[in-house]
Amino acid sequence: MTFDAIDMAGNKARGKRPTFFKDTDTDRLLSILMALAGELAVARERIDTLERLLEARNLLKQTDIEGYVPDTTAARERGLWHQEFIARILRVVQQEIEQFDEDREAQQQARRENVSASTELEELIEELASS
Amino acid sequence: MANTDRQVPPAWNAVGRHGVFPEANHDEIARFNFLTNLNMHLASRVLPGVRKAYDKRIEGTTAPSSRREVGELLRREPLYQLWSSLRRNTMEMRQQNSRAMVFRQLPDLIEKARQLNDGHDNLQMNPAVEIPRYVSAVDTHCMPGSYHTEYCDDDVAAGANYDSGIFVTTAGMLGRYSDGGGQALVEWLREEAKSGYRPKRILDIGCTVGHNIVPLAQAFPDTEILAIDVSAPVLRYAHARARSLGIDNITFRQENAESIAAEDGSFDLIITCMFLHETSNLALPRILAETHRLLANGGKVVHIEQPQFTPDMPPYEQFMRDWDTRNNNEPFWGTLHDLDLFEAMAQAGFARENITTRNLFAVVDETLFPSAAKAAADSEDYGRKPAWHTYIASK
Numbered sequence: 001m002t003f004d005a006i007d008m009a010g011n012k013a014r015g016k017r018p019t020f021f022k023d024t025d026t027d028r029l030l031s032i033l034m035a036l037a038g039e040l041a042v043a044r045e046r047i048d049t050l051e052r053l054l055e056a057r058n059l060l061k062q063t064d065i066e067g068y069v070p071d072t073t074a075a076r077e078r079g080l081w082h083q084e085f086i087a088r089i090l091r092v093v094q095q096e097i098e099q100f101d102e103d104r105e106a107q108q109q110a111r112r113e114n115v116s117a118s119t120e121l122e123e124l125i126e127e128l129a130s131s
Numbered sequence: 132m133a134n135t136d137r138q139v140p141p142a143w144n145a146v147g148r149h150g151v152f153p154e155a156n157h158d159e160i161a162r163f164n165f166l167t168n169l170n171m172h173l174a175s176r177v178l179p180g181v182r183k184a185y186d187k188r189i190e191g192t193t194a195p196s197s198r199r200e201v202g203e204l205l206r207r208e209p210l211y212q213l214w215s216s217l218r219r220n221t222m223e224m225r226q227q228n229s230r231a232m233v234f235r236q237l238p239d240l241i242e243k244a245r246q247l248n249d250g251h252d253n254l255q256m257n258p259a260v261e262i263p264r265y266v267s268a269v270d271t272h273c274m275p276g277s278y279h280t281e282y283c284d285d286d287v288a289a290g291a292n293y294d295s296g297i298f299v300t301t302a303g304m305l306g307r308y309s310d311g312g313g314q315a316l317v318e319w320l321r322e323e324a325k326s327g328y329r330p331k332r333i334l335d336i337g338c339t340v341g342h343n344i345v346p347l348a349q350a351f352p353d354t355e356i357l358a359i360d361v362s363a364p365v366l367r368y369a370h371a372r373a374r375s376l377g378i379d380n381i382t383f384r385q386e387n388a389e390s391i392a393a394e395d396g397s398f399d400l401i402i403t404c405m406f407l408h409e410t411s412n413l414a415l416p417r418i419l420a421e422t423h424r425l426l427a428n429g430g431k432v433v434h435i436e437q438p439q440f441t442p443d444m445p446p447y448e449q450f451m452r453d454w455d456t457r458n459n460n461e462p463f464w465g466t467l468h469d470l471d472l473f474e475a476m477a478q479a480g481f482a483r484e485n486i487t488t489r490n491l492f493a494v495v496d497e498t499l500f501p502s503a504a505k506a507a508a509d510s511e512d513y514g515r516k517p518a519w520h521t522y523i524a525s526k
Contacts, residue, residue: 003282009231011276015269015460018219020212027216034220038165045161 138175140167140302146295147307150375151243151368153233153291162228166299170221174302177214178451184210185447198450205450219458222273222300229296230275233288244287247371254370255384260361263387265411269460272300278339278362290368294340304493304517305342308376311493311517312404312435313346318494319433319521320347320400330354330399334425336388336418337406341369341381343435344402348378357393359386389417396427404435405519408467415467419479426526432481434522435491440468472522481524493517 019027054060070078087094102119110117116127143155143163155163188204195201205211233240248254262279270277278289297309305311320330331354335344338358348356358381360366370383386392388410401422410418422432440449456465477483495517 003234003237005231005234005237008234008282009227011230013223013226013270013273013275013460014267014277015273015462018215018458020216020219030213030216031220031223034169034217035224038162038169038224041165042158042161045164046157049157 138171140171140304143167143298143303145303145307146298147309149308149372150247151240151287151291151371153229153236153240153295155232155295159228159232162224163296163299166221166225166228167302169217170299171302173214173218173221177210177217181205181208181211181214182447184208195446198446198453201446201450215454215458218454219273222459225296225299226272226274226292229292229299230288232295233291237283237286237288237291240287240291241283241285244367244371245285247374248367251370251374253374253379253382254366255382256363256366257385258363260385260387262361263389263411263414265409265414265463266361269462271409271460273460278360278365281364285367286364287368287371289362289364290340290366290372293365294342294368294372297342301517304495306493306495308342308345310342310346311495312491312519313343314494315491316343316402316404316433316435317346317350319491320351323431328429328431330430332398332400332427333357334391334393334398334401335359336391336401336403336422337409338369338383339365341373341383343404344381345373345376345378348373348381349376352380354380356381357384357398358382359384359388359391361385361387388421389414391421391425393425395424396430397425399427399430401426401430401432402435403433405437407434407436407472408461408464410467411463412466415470415475416479419476422524423480423526428526430526432476432524432526434472435519436472436522437464437468438520439470439472476522476524481526485525487523489521489523491519491521 021027021030051060051062051065055062099119103117106119107117109115116123118124143160146152185201185205185208188208189195195204266277266279274289274292276282276289278293280289282288294309297305301309306314320328323329330351333344333347333354333356335341335347335356335358338344338360339362341358344356344358347354358369360369360383363385366383366385370381373381373383388406403418407415407418426432437452438444440452444452452468453465455461456463473483473486473488476486
């Protein structure tokens with residue numbers, strides 16, 4: 001008897017899956033987001049278990065964690081960690097802002113070289129293929 | 132302290148273990164804990180917001196007069212969309228999480244069940260039993276493979292999956308062994324015993340993993356109990372589960388509820404527990420007719436179900452209670468709640484004056500589950516709350 005427990009766990013239930021949002025992409029994204037939120041909760045619970053076990057074995061007190069003050073080096077490293085973490089989560093916003101610059105540059109180039117100002121990939125593929 | 136009034140569901144660790152219960156590791160338990168709390172959050176924090184959004188939408192206009200009209204309004208309401216999507220996701224995630232746990236240890240579970248089941252004639256399988264369309268057409272509760280699919284010989288996966296995950300769906304409010312419904316029946320029977328009603332032979336129709344019938348077997352060890360279901364994997368699991376809990380007065384038999392192999396008047400008590408809504412318009416009268424045929428004179432039939440929809444029930448409540456019909460794979464849920472069950476039971480042969488209804492609340496160990504008692508009193512989750520209507524017919 002061989003099973004792929006990972007695939008089988010995720011099997012679809014028979015019966016068409018309902019969607020709730022105007023755009024079904026939102027339904028899909030929310031499913032992924034909630035799965036991620038669940039896994040984050042699992043990781044937090046595991047850390048909590050660790051802290052409690054360490055305390056029970058007198059290796060650490062949870063008050064030590066609450067009272068911990070980072071020194072300058074640690075504070076800088078943590079700050080950078082936070083910044084990277086936030087940048088990862090908000091990548092899509094960063095890229096949306098960068099698109100403004102890309103559009104402006106494309107327009108300038110279009111004026112200079114008499115080419116399409118579009119940065120739509122489909123149009124670019126067509127343009128490249130026909131030029 | 133600021134948070135003392137917050138209801139906190141029991142950690143999944145409190146779930147009752149028995150000889151065939153899947154073993155959970157740390158992260159699997161944490162996944163269940165997250166989902167349990169998410170379910171509670173959706174019911175207590177988000178769902179009231181859906182009501183507010185609805186009230187705002189109907190402000191100054193004519194209030195919808197039917198649940199269909201409520202649905203048309205709400206389907207465009209972002210908060211309702213979000214609540215629905217999250218609720219559907221908790222069901223799908225609950226299935227994925229418990230299936231992941233069950234399938235990784237399935238050979239062990241099958242072996243444990245085999246050791247508990249082999250050589251005992253209280254488990255009576257019949258592969259000739261056909262799975263009715265109301266079981267096979269869609270997978271109930273978004274449970275892939277539903278109750279009946281067998282992935283290998285002697286499979287018990289569907290039972291293990293159902294048994295381990297129901298705690299999450301109900302936020303632990305059915306108690307350690309998810310048997311709060313059965314425990315409530317025991318309490319009812321003790322009351323009835325005072326006036327002389329002491330059933331000697333009991334039939335449980337649509338027993339799944341036997342969680343509702345085991346408390347009766349424990350409380351009344353001298354009763355003879357037959358528990359039937361069409362689905363093989365849940366029955367194998369149910370028998371092993373009951374045996375490991377020290378029960379030997381239940382016979383689990385694979386059988387279709389529409390035609391039960393037993394003589395007329397064989398039982399003094401016949402129960403169904405959250406089962407009728409999982410059948411169909413064609414099957415229901417046949418099943419009710421069987422209960423009438425099989426009931427001894429002086430006996431009682433008890434159906435534990437959701438409340439009927441009546442014209443008095445506000446359209447908003449009807450719509451919310453109907454949510455599971457389309458969104459949680461419960462296709463007969465809404466139809467049943469619109470049916471006049473009194474009339475259906477009367478057509479099955481019961482005298483109208485011998486049919487009554489009463490409320491029933493899950494009975495759980497409140498030291499382990501202090502939130503359950505509180506929730507039963509002050510929250511509404513339109514179908515998930517551990518409180519039901521019972522329909523009782525005497526013959």
